[in-house]
């Protein structure tokens with residue numbers, strides 16, 4: 001499968017090149033049906049109708065629509081079930097017994113059908129995780145600042161922070177591992193999905209620079225920060241999803257949390273590094289990080305639409321006729337959620353999709369699936 005995908009990517013790259021040379025030549029979407037549609041219909045009637053309908057509409061949530069899907073993609077999926085690369089047990093059995101010619105015809109039948117208009121498509125609210133995160137954040141911003149840039153001494157900024165770290169931190173308050181009277185009631189009500197939405201919202205905000213604090217000496221803190229930079233980034237902008245950025249953080253909060261690792265806050269790495277610091281050292285390091293230029297965590301798209309544009313580089317058939325990526329507009333939402341989770345969790349093989357989806361939390365998956373399910377199918 002890797003080779004196939006590499007081959008596909010490679011030919012897609014070639015097409016991209018020839019596109020550049022002839023910008024006016026827009027590739028036609030594949031319309032020509034290769035297999036025998038009427039022979040395929042007979043097979044669909046006998047073997048597939050119960051679940052995919054004769055109109056190619058999944059009869060229940062979680063069953064994909066096949067109507068108007070790309071013929072080559074459908075054929076490739078059948079092959080994957082056959083070879084056990086996609087692990088759905090019933091389909092593996094069914095496809096295992098199917099002759100190649102029958103497979104070619106049945107997919108031709110489904111590909112030839114007009115696309116499904118999701119009955120629900122018009123009802124699906126295009127709410128994005130960011131909008132929902134913003135609504136939830138209303139209860140946080142009086143302390144953490146409107147855009148996650150705190151103006152309250154002792155309260156940390158959340159803007160641009162690593163989203164995984166934010167989720168973990170809120171959970172620590174939730175479970176009482178980090179104790180503070182202020183945060184505990186805030187985190188008690190949130191579900192895991194809500195926490196992710198909050199984290200993505202704050203992570204997508206732009207952090208602002210801060211003036212030097214009234215204590216500590218940034219220049220004296222710089223050499224001391226050498227031992228921190230390996231994890232927190234040379235200038236306090238972390239590139240690791242579970243390690244917080246420190247640049248531009250609230251000064252009092254920084255000192256307080258460094259101290260906390262010596263007493264109440266548990267973490268194997270941090271405890272070791274801060275154990276030998278004097279109070280003066282801590283103030284100097286904190287001052288150094290406060291004045292560093294903050295930058296938002298990478299790879300946090302700021303809207304579902306922006307994310308979908310990244311997906312459409314491959315999934316929009318008109319952009320990319322040579323790539324065997326499925327059409328997703330108007331696909332069943334539950335099926336999309338399920339397949340994205342399978343890629344992320346390594347249960348469905350695809351080097352392309354696995355790499356794409358590993359960074360995606362359940363909240364992002366929910367949001368992008370809702371988006372595609374609500375798009376009119378072509």
Ligand code: HEC
Nearest residue numbers: 047048050051062063064074077078086088090091106326
């Ligand atoms: C018992 C219900 C059932 C029957 C019968 C059935 N399917 Fe499916 N089909 C499913 C489900 C459920 C999935 C999603 C499975 C998964 O998660 O991989 C699926 C997935 C597929 C896919 C992959 C679609 C995609 O977007 O990746 C293809 C292609 C497919 N079926 C073709 C067929 C054909 C052709 C037949 C008849 C020969 C058939 N199926 C019969 C339930 C069924």
Ligand code: HEC
Nearest residue numbers: 139140143154155156166169170178180182183186198244
């Ligand atoms: C009443 C003020 C207040 C409210 C409201 C509040 N927080 Fe906090 N938050 C704090 C303070 C103070 C801290 C620092 C606590 C400490 O020292 O551990 C904190 C810490 C945090 C941290 C840890 C940051 C880090 O860098 O480790 C996160 C994450 C966080 N809050 C998220 C939230 C979210 C999400 C909400 C809304 C659901 C919220 N907070 C509501 C005051 C508040």
Ligand code: HEC
Nearest residue numbers: 227228230231242243244254257258267269270273274285
């Ligand atoms: C081995 C990697 C590593 C090194 C080295 C390291 N840190 Fe950390 N640091 C972390 C991780 C991971 C966390 C998050 C831990 C947690 O969840 O409590 C963290 C958390 C912190 C926090 C809390 C931030 C917040 O938003 O609550 C501060 C402050 C901090 N580190 C400062 C430092 C300083 C100062 C040094 C150098 C003296 C240092 N760290 C060295 C990995 C490291």
Ligand code: HEC
Nearest residue numbers: 310311313314324325326336339340349350352353356368
């Ligand atoms: C580099 C190209 C590429 C990009 C970018 C890409 N995909 Fe894919 N995607 C593919 C390919 C190729 C497949 C078919 C893989 C397979 O056979 O399992 C696929 C399959 C899928 C499927 C399975 C659909 C089905 O019918 O079974 C879903 C869902 C999906 N992608 C969602 C996304 C989302 C959401 C994004 C953006 C966040 C995205 N993809 C970005 C190439 C890509």
